[in-house]
Every structure is written in C-alpha cells, then in structure tokens.
Amino acid sequence: MTEILILVLLILISIIAAIYAVLTKKTINAVIASGVISLMASIIFLLVAAPDVAMTEATIGAGLTTVVFLYALKHVKGGEDD
Amino acid sequence: MIKYLLIAIAIVGMGWMLYPLVADFQTATELNALATEYVNGSMNDLNVPNVVTAVVVTYRGLDTLGEVTVLFLATAGIGFLLRRKGHPTGKRRPGSEILKIGSAFLAPLIVLLGVYIFTHGHLTPGGGFQGGVVIASGMLLLTMAHIDFKFSHTLIHWAESLSGFTYVLIGLLGLLLLGVNSFLDPRFLAGGKWLSLFSAGAVPVIYSFIGLKVGSELSSVIDSLQDGGNEV
Numbered sequence: 001m002t003e004i005l006i007l008v009l010l011i012l013i014s015i016i017a018a019i020y021a022v023l024t025k026k027t028i029n030a031v032i033a034s035g036v037i038s039l040m041a042s043i044i045f046l047l048v049a050a051p052d053v054a055m056t057e058a059t060i061g062a063g064l065t066t067v068v069f070l071y072a073l074k075h076v077k078g079g080e081d082d
Numbered sequence: 083m084i085k086y087l088l089i090a091i092a093i094v095g096m097g098w099m100l101y102p103l104v105a106d107f108q109t110a111t112e113l114n115a116l117a118t119e120y121v122n123g124s125m126n127d128l129n130v131p132n133v134v135t136a137v138v139v140t141y142r143g144l145d146t147l148g149e150v151t152v153l154f155l156a157t158a159g160i161g162f163l164l165r166r167k168g169h170p171t172g173k174r175r176p177g178s179e180i181l182k183i184g185s186a187f188l189a190p191l192i193v194l195l196g197v198y199i200f201t202h203g204h205l206t207p208g209g210g211f212q213g214g215v216v217i218a219s220g221m222l223l224l225t226m227a228h229i230d231f232k233f234s235h236t237l238i239h240w241a242e243s244l245s246g247f248t249y250v251l252i253g254l255l256g257l258l259l260l261g262v263n264s265f266l267d268p269r270f271l272a273g274g275k276w277l278s279l280f281s282a283g284a285v286p287v288i289y290s291f292i293g294l295k296v297g298s299e300l301s302s303v304i305d306s307l308q309d310g311g312n313e314v
Contacts, residue, residue: 051207052134055199059215064300067222071307 007047014040027073035066129273130204130282138209139285143253143266149211150295154246157299164306177227185227192220200293204282210289214296221301225308233305238298245295252284252291 014037021033038061045054113121124136138146177185193216199206200213224231256267268288274281 052132052209052212055208055212056215059212059219063219064215067304068307071304075307 003047007044010040010044010047028070031066031069031073034069035062038062038065128269128282128285129276130285131277132204132206134207135204135209135285135289139203139288140266140268143288146292147249147253147266150246150249150292153296153299154242157242157303160303161306174229176229181227185223189220189224189227192223193217196220196293196297200289201286202279203289203293204285205277205279210292211296213293214298215300217293217297218300218304222304225304233301235302235305238302238305241294242298242302245291245298249288249291249295252288256284 017033017036017040021030021037024030024033038057042054042057042062045051045057120137120141121133123141124130124133128136128140130136130140196213196216198213199208199216200210203209203213221233252268253266256270257265259270260267266288268282268284271283271287273283279286
C-alpha cells in the first residue's frame with residue numbers, strides 16, 4: 001500500500017514538473033524540470049524492480065541529457081521563449 | 083481559439099488511444115514462453131546471473147551492435163558540426179574552490195564506479211552503456227572544474243575505434259569457432275564458475291569493450307560541446 005502511495009507521489013511530481021516545463025518562460029528552468037522528470041522516472045523504475053533501466057534513465061536522462069541541453073543553451077545564447 | 087481546440091482534441095485522442103492498455107492491464111503471474119526460455123538459457127546455457135545482460139549481449143546482440151553504431155554516428159555528427167575553427171575559445175570562468183577540491187576527490191571514484199559497473203555487468207545491474215555514461219560524467223566533472231583540463235584526442239579516438247573493432251571481432255570469433263548461426267555467441271570462452279567475475283564466456287569482455295566505447299564517445303561529445311562550435 002505504501003509503495004503505491006510513493007508511486008502516485010512520484011508520478012504527481014513528474015506531471016507537475018512536465019506542466020511547469022511547458023509553461024515556464026525561462027528555458028533553463030524547463031531544462032531542469034525535464035531533468036526532474038527523468039529522475040522521478042528512474043526512481044519509479046527502481047521501485048518496480050527494473051534496476052538496469054533505472055540506472056540508464058538516471059545517468060542518461062537526468063545526467064547527460066540535462067548537461068547537453070545546458071551546453072546547447074549556452075551556445076545559442078537565447079533564453080527567452082519564441 | 084482554434085489552436086487550443088486542436089490541442090484538446092489531440093490530448094483526448096491520445097487518451098482514447100492509450101485507454102485500452104490501462105483497461106486491459108493485468109499483472110502477469112507467470113513468465114510467458116519466450117521469457118521462460120531466456121531465464122532458463124541464461125542460467126543453464128550461458129551462466130549469466132543477470133538475465134537482462136544475457137538478453138542484451140547475447141540473445142539481442144545484433145540490436146546492441148546497432149545501438150553502438152547509432153551512437154558512433156551521432157558522435158561523429160556532433161564532432162563534425164561542432165568542429166573547432168582554430169579560434170581560441172572565449173574566456174571561461176574558472177571553477178570555484180569547492181568544485182576543484184570536490185572534483186579531485188570524486189572524479190577518480192566516479193571513473194572507478196563506471197569501470198566496476200561495466201566489468202560486473204553480468205553479475206549486478208548495469209553494464210556497458212551505464213558504465214560508459216558514468217565514466218563520461220566523471221570527465222564532465224573534471225572539464226567543469228579545471229578550465230585547462232584536456233584529454234588526449236588521439237587516445238580517445240584510438241580507444242573508441244579499437245573497442246568497436248574488437249567488439250565486432252569477438253562476434254565474428256563466435257561465428258568462426260561455433261559454426262553458423264552463432265554471430266555474437268559468447269560461449270566460445272569457458273562458462274566458468276557461477277557468480278564469479280571471470281565467468282559467462284565472453285559476455286564481460288564484450289560489455290567491457292562496449293563500456294570503453296560508450297565512455298570515450300560521450301567524453302568526446304562533452305569535449306566538442308565544451309569548446310567547439312564557437313565563431314560559427
């Protein structure tokens with residue numbers, strides 16, 4: 001029962017982060033929010049007994065993708081949404 | 083107005099499309115035929131405790147080879163698009179004292195963890211791809227902390243090419259030693275003792291080369307993104 005509650009909490013956090021990533025004006029906040037979604041997804045994968053996928057999601061989704069987006073943001077030197 | 087209406091229709095259509103998946107879902111209580119075959123095969127045949135690794139490296143080895151190729155092409159594309167123009171890079175702020183000391187302590191441990199993950203891919207969760215990304219994140223930490231941190235590009239390119247080449251070579255070795263239909267079959271090396279590091283045939287060897295390849299590729303991606311693409 002507590003496991004289902006934790007799962008629902010994690011899913012709620014990722015849904016809120018997704019909506020925030022779409023609605024926010026600052027691109028950097030959207031990048032961080034998408035990193036949060038990946039982190040929540042990796043915890044969910046860990047809870048449903050898929051540690052291999054959880055590892056991939058945490059390293060690639062939450063780590064590397066966020067960094068690549070931040071570098072791309074630095075290169076385009078924008079910041080405001082179109 | 084019409085824009086929001088279309089968005090709403092798209093969302094409702096998406097929900098309608100995915101609803102049967104949720105409605106018909108029931109938890110499986112036993113493995114299906116294919117999964118049973120995989121579990122039995124990885125235990126008795128290949129001697130791999132981690133079934134995911136057995137599937138990724140052996141039963142779906144050709145897919146993994148394709149994934150490695152896709153990653154190689156992506157890296158080559160990034161390197162081509164962001165190639166250095168010969169201009170000195172703009173001024174970068176040096177890393178703070180905390181970052182420098184923290185990275186000096188953490189970076190060797192992170193790289194060691196990456197190596198552990200890919201050499202123990204057949205025993206514990208994780209494997210070549212995860213270990214490679216962990217190594218690349220260690221390199222990222224060093225790149226952020228020290229402005230003049232550079233790793234040898236010749237070394238990285240040689241590590242990348244050699245490990246990719248050796249991966250294909252190991253696959254062909256299986257074909258050569260075990261007969262037809264055994265490309266990427268790891269059983270030409272001894273099965274070894276259950277749960278020991280040197281076991282499971284060529285699976286740890288293949289995963290180590292994949293780990294080296296992924297690690298060097300992603301490190302070179304980070305390097306190109308760090309100081310390439312200026313003055314475009």
